[in-house]
Amino acid sequence: MVNVVLAGGGTAGHTSPLIATAQALLDHAGVDAVSCIGTPKGLEGRVIPEAGLELDMIPPVPLPRKVSVDLAKVPLHLADAVRRARAVLRTRRADVLVGFGGYVSMPAYLAARGAGVPVVIHEQNAVPGLANKVAARFARQVFTAFPDTPLPHAEFIGMPLRTAVRELAELDDEARTARRLAARKDFGLDADRPTLLVSGGSQGAVAINSAVIGAREQLLADGVQVLHVLGPRNVGDSRKVTDPTTGAAWLPVGYVDDMSQAYAAADLMVARSGAGTVVETAAVGLPTVYVPLPHGNGEQARNASSVVAAGGGVLVRNADLDARRLLLEVERIHDPQALAGMSRAGRGLMPSGAAQELADAIVSVATTRRSR
Known part of the structure; x- marks a missing residue:
């Protein structure tokens, strides 16, 4: 011992x-x-x-x-x-x-x-x-x-990996579908609607938040519901917004205690590329648009490079992210085959x-x- x-x-x-x-x-x-x-x-x-x-x-x-x-x-x-x-x-x-x-x-x-x-x-x-x-x-x-x-x-x-993330990564396709529906219900989201998860990390990210807010009207009009983790300092008095025609909703939250539940609910994610986020999203098979923090020694871009090269995600420079570019990248949420391929690539690269x-x-x- x-x-x-x-x-x-x-x-x-x-x-x-x-x-x-x-x-x-x-x-x-x-x-x-x-x-x-x-x-x-x-x-x-x-x-x-x-x-x-x-x-x-x-x-x-x-x-x-x-x-x-x-x-x-x-x-x-x-x-x-x-x-x-x-x-x-x-x-x-x-x-x-x-x-x-x-x-x-x-x-x-x-x-x-x-x-x-x-x-x-x-x-x-x-x-x-x-x-x-x-x-x-x-x-x-x-x-x-x-x-x-x-x-x-x-x-x-x-x-x-944390136990909850590892368990999600190891689910088979049938169990994963059941978990997705349950997670969406827990967040108050539509169980059958394409779901975008957005998070800039524990404190949020101004560039990501701004791009999503700018694209929000079109996202909802396209029938995409958004679970948006703004960060505790950024959520303010934000309230849920619902498109009256499609019924798709933008749900703002300050923080999510159990990110495995948010991963389970989503079809696609937009996020910073801190090491934990990159590995977790790849391991659970969540296709992700990575937007590296533009400061430091470039480690966030490097963190995402192997997953992007494998096809499990895409990389967008912080300076290039705006509402138009975000809408362009999120279009893949309507292509189940493309998302499935990205999911397999990520899960194949990162062991759980x-x-x-x-x-x-x-x-x-x-x-x-x-x-x-």
Whole structure:
């Protein structure tokens, strides 16, 4: 029986696969204890305890993007965080450290290396983060969510998925149809009407929201109902709009707690291409128009590239998205054969069993250490 410590946080892109993996580990016969390391700066302080997992905190060590006094303080802050992380590994009697990226990962990796604890990495993005780039050089095993992530000795296994998403991905066609009808009913949507799901992520996306609002009248006139996740800050006093002729409705919501239910209801999605969204939509076979965030290092466009190349989705640049372009892309919702082909392509590319596969690998690494 082994003790596993997982490190990752900052955003849902890191915490969701961490939690999915932790849940798989807790169900594993070879595991005695699972705990997590995070920082007060990230989302992990809320979502990890809510998932019923133990969480130890260490100080965050953000890396300033410009030369400054803060940059000069990084070595001191890093040394303190490494010391604190090493104390956690010792207290938890860690047999293996599993890293998912974020501010917490670098000190946790360095602490594990210094303490002789083997490291396993899972990288969620097609463009790897700095901590995972560094630690991949000495990690025992490296796994990725995308097939073309440039990390040494990496093995593509897909993204550890939340249980509800994994179960949806594994449904057969008959069960999927029944789930679609039930999900639409739960949202108050027409069970038999073409359904577009729109989401710009947990906070919404202005460009996507604006394009959909601009195209709304024509979408409804064309008989397409829209489940629009605007984001909590953007929903305001928005109310349901129904076309008096076709009966198609635009349903605005601020947030959806269970996105698997929204995926199940939809025929087509328009979304940002964060790693979690790309993998989940592909795995459940939901054809998607990806609109990458135009900032950062281009990772969102890279995230979508393998799914787009396989035919499971299409890519539209943020600068090119307006009401006219959105209507053009959504026309495929009226072509069931085209949607079915996209669905098969996505499901064929992204495996749904990554959490269990990663858990098995983690236990194998930890068991090997104990047997020495």
